[in-house]
Amino acid sequence: xxxxxxxxxxxxxxxxARKSSxxxxxxxxxxxxxxxxxxxxxxxxxxxxxxxxxxxxxxSFDDATAAxxxxxAIIQTGVPIAxxxxxDANAVIAVNRHDKLGLAxxxxxxxxxxxxxxxxxxxxxxxxxxxxxxxGTAFQWATTPEERTRLWTARHHAFxxxxxxxxxxxxxxxxxxxxxxxxxxxxxxxxxxAEAAGLPHFIVGHVGDGNFHVAxxxxxxxxQERETAERLNQxxxxxxxxxxxxxxxxxxxxxxxxxxxxxxxxxxxxAMMRQIKQALDPRNIMNPGKIFSW
Amino acid sequence: xxxxxxxxxxxxxxxxARKSSxxxxxxxxxxxxxxxxxxxxxxxxxxxxxxxxxxxxxxSFDDATAAxxxxxAIIQTGVPIAxxxxxDANAVIAVNRHDKLGLAxxxxxxxxxxxxxxxxxxxxxxxxxxxxxxxGTAFQWATTPEERTRLWTARHHAFxxxxxxxxxxxxxxxxxxxxxxxxxxxxxxxxxxAEAAGLPHFIVGHVGDGNFHVAxxxxxxxxQERETAERLNQxxxxxxxxxxxxxxxxxxxxxxxxxxxxxxxxxxxxAMMRQIKQALDPRNIMNPGKIFSW
Numbered sequence: 334x335x336x337x338x339x340x341x342x343x344x345x346x347x348x349x350a351r352k353s354s355x356x357x358x359x360x361x362x363x364x365x366x367x368x369x370x371x372x373x374x375x376x377x378x379x380x381x382x383x384x385x386x387x388x389x390x391x392x393s394f395d396d397a398t399a400a401x402x403x404x405x406a407i408i409q410t411g412v413p414i415a416x417x418x419x420x421d422a423n424a425v426i427a428v429n430r431h432d433k434l435g436l437a438x439x440x441x442x443x444x445x446x447x448x449x450x451x452x453x454x455x456x457x458x459x460x461x462x463x464x465x466x467x468x469g470t471a472f473q474w475a476t477t478p479e480e481r482t483r484l485w486t487a488r489h490h491a492f493x494x495x496x497x498x499x500x501x502x503x504x505x506x507x508x509x510x511x512x513x514x515x516x517x518x519x520x521x522x523x524x525x526x527a528e529a530a531g532l533p534h535f536i537v538g539h540v541g542d543g544n545f546h547v548a549x550x551x552x553x554x555x556x557q558e559r560e561t562a563e564r565l566n567q568x569x570x571x572x573x574x575x576x577x578x579x580x581x582x583x584x585x586x587x588x589x590x591x592x593x594x595x596x597x598x599x600x601x602x603x604a605m606m607r608q609i610k611q612a613l614d615p616r617n618i619m620n621p622g623k624i625f626s627w
Numbered sequence: 628x629x630x631x632x633x634x635x636x637x638x639x640x641x642x643x644a645r646k647s648s649x650x651x652x653x654x655x656x657x658x659x660x661x662x663x664x665x666x667x668x669x670x671x672x673x674x675x676x677x678x679x680x681x682x683x684x685x686x687s688f689d690d691a692t693a694a695x696x697x698x699x700a701i702i703q704t705g706v707p708i709a710x711x712x713x714x715d716a717n718a719v720i721a722v723n724r725h726d727k728l729g730l731a732x733x734x735x736x737x738x739x740x741x742x743x744x745x746x747x748x749x750x751x752x753x754x755x756x757x758x759x760x761x762x763g764t765a766f767q768w769a770t771t772p773e774e775r776t777r778l779w780t781a782r783h784h785a786f787x788x789x790x791x792x793x794x795x796x797x798x799x800x801x802x803x804x805x806x807x808x809x810x811x812x813x814x815x816x817x818x819x820x821a822e823a824a825g826l827p828h829f830i831v832g833h834v835g836d837g838n839f840h841v842a843x844x845x846x847x848x849x850x851q852e853r854e855t856a857e858r859l860n861q862x863x864x865x866x867x868x869x870x871x872x873x874x875x876x877x878x879x880x881x882x883x884x885x886x887x888x889x890x891x892x893x894x895x896x897x898a899m900m901r902q903i904k905q906a907l908d909p910r911n912i913m914n915p916g917k918i919f920s921w
Contacts, residue, residue: 350837354659354879355874355888382705579647583646602653
């Protein structure tokens with residue numbers, strides 16, 4: 334990283350070597366600090382070679398639990414799956430309407446495999462077998478770029494199609510991430526609570542990571558709907574933290590999740606973060622007020 | 628991590644989720660901080676499933692450059708090699724003497740491949756081809772645990788066997804890590820300088836990472852030999868930093884490399900590390916004096 338610090342200095346962190354134990358890991362301290370410790374002006378990324386072969390696959394399940402249990406089995410079997418996404422039945426209904434895809438309107442996994450041609454074929458065969466063990470149907474796989482893009486269309490259009498389930502709505506989106514072993518419970522309970530509350534909703538999840546997003550579709554003119562969505566999110570996050578997970582897999586803390594951060598990390602860890610902030614930005618000029626109170 | 632801070636508090640960092648963006652990444656700040664920010668009392672690790680199949684391979688080369696060029700080709704081809712170690716001719720001579728292994732006394736790569744049986748066989752075949760392109764000979768590979776252990780014996784005994792090349796010696800060990808593209812030059816120059824200086828030496832390297840260790844075998848009774856080893860290390864580190872690498876891939880800064888850290892990271896980055904230290908340990912009671920001066 335190239336970073337402008339609060340005192341106006343320009344520093345560089347890290348090297349081009351694959352590993353280093355030279356001093357504190359400033360790169361990882363700054364990444365995810367939400368601009369509170371400095372302004373990142375340049376990022377150098379490590380590139381990986383393009384895989385020799387890429388395959389995509391989709392598969393439908395009777396319920397989200399069966400889909401997630403399949404993911405757990407895939408990971409426990411050691412299949413080096415490259416991408417693994419979940420869409421719930423509502424998300425599939427939304428993309429069917431939007432793109433006329435004709436998919437079975439049931440929870441669906443979308444997957445990608447990287448490697449040599451033989452290894453990719455073997456991974457897809459193993460996954461098809463594991464999916465069948467969990468009642469998976471309509472397994473399709475594809476290796477050409479055009480066919481892969483077609484299979485992934487549903488996922489790429491999920492969010493914007495999902496919003497069309499309720500024209501004029503706003504989405505309140507959750508971002509918890511749980512240990513893979515707790516993922517089926519977390520998704521199932523989130524779905525049940527959303528149903529019970531009567532709010533339109535859909536789920537997309539980066540389930541290979543244990544991270545999923547529930548989008549509650551609220552009418553911005555009805556404050557009680559926002560309150561219901563906040564309550565559902567509160568319950569979902571508290572369960573995720575109790576299961577050893579986190580309130581945010583990728584969206585960050587910002588203003589809204591500062592209370593969750595204390596619940597998750599504890600007062601002592603948040604105090605340590607605050608001491609670092611106060612030492613590096615004593616005038617509080619870098620994105621003030623974010624992550625924790627001063 | 629469970630960590631006791633300088634103020635005597637016990638904090639926990641991280642969660643059991645695979646990813647999180649909740650606040651500063653205290654785990655990675657503390658890992659590699661050499662005890663200067665707190666005492667780590669518990670570490671929870673992520674486990675990976677045992678691979679279905681494991682294969683080991685060794686291969687000899689006419690010079691270290693050919694061996695390292697093979698590694699570069701393996702990585703650029705995208706072979707997901709699990710372990711990749713280099714021993715120079717002196718290290719092979721040492722283990723032959725110690726263990727009567729009868730290996731060709733030339734630079735050698737030792738490798739390990741993980742995956743399904745088919746994928747492992749395919750990786751080994753690709754690597755054998757790439758090694759042959761670079762003049763590799765005496766390629767052997769093994770899949771049973773006993774045979775794999777036999778192939779890896781040389782690497783496991785390298786350091787202690789190496790010390791026996793000069794009975795009564797002390798080893799001064801380097802730890803630089805360079806971008807893979809600069810690895811052949813770094814190893815070749817290190818060997819040439821050690822030869823020219825006339826100090827007994829050997830090299831082992833985690834070459835898949837670009838990290839290698841030269842051990843200079845000095846007579847502790849001869850101060851000029853220690854000075855020569857220090858000078859060689861100085862040259863090697865300056866070249867590594869100029870090539871975009873680091874002075875330490877895994878051993879850390881401690882007392883001895885504090886000057887190198889400033890050369891590598893710059894005054895501004897080291898000042899930022901010092902500010903963090905002073906904020907979190909104002910009485911300087913946590914491993915004082917290490918990494919940088921107070």
